Amino acid sequence: MVRLPLTPAELDRGRRLGTLLRSARGDRPMLDTALAAGVSPETLRKIESGRVATPAFSTVAAIATVLGLSLDTVWAEVSAPDAEQARPRASA
Template sequence: MVRTPLTPEERERGERLGVLLREARAERSMVSVAAEAGLSAETLRKIETGRAPTPALFTVAALASVLGLSLDELVRRCELVVA
């Protein structure tokens, strides 16, 4: 299966998600947050750095739950602002 290349907007949205998760994680270690969410630290690192800009919904939901974020808030803050 060949994956369709991401648009610049999709990449930008993934970068915003990474920033939001990193800010919400704050002083907590990447390893502890990832473990609590049932993910590997490498998966979390890829999401936070934008190298995995389109993580699965269940992955985002698990991270949001661990970090005390609502999915609605994440969606709102990751939406593209069209001028």
């Protein structure tokens, strides 16, 4: 099976997701957070760094739950810039 390359928008969303999760984790150790969410520390590190731009929904949900983030909050933070980019721009 061949996986199509990610679009720039998907890569941007992945970076925003990573930034949000890293910020929400604060000073909490990555190992503790990963184990509590049931993911490997390597997976969490890759998501936080943006290297995994499209993690599984269940993975995001588990990490968000551990960090006390609602999925509504995650979606709003991760998708907000896309909505602005999709708006037509007025021509000058």
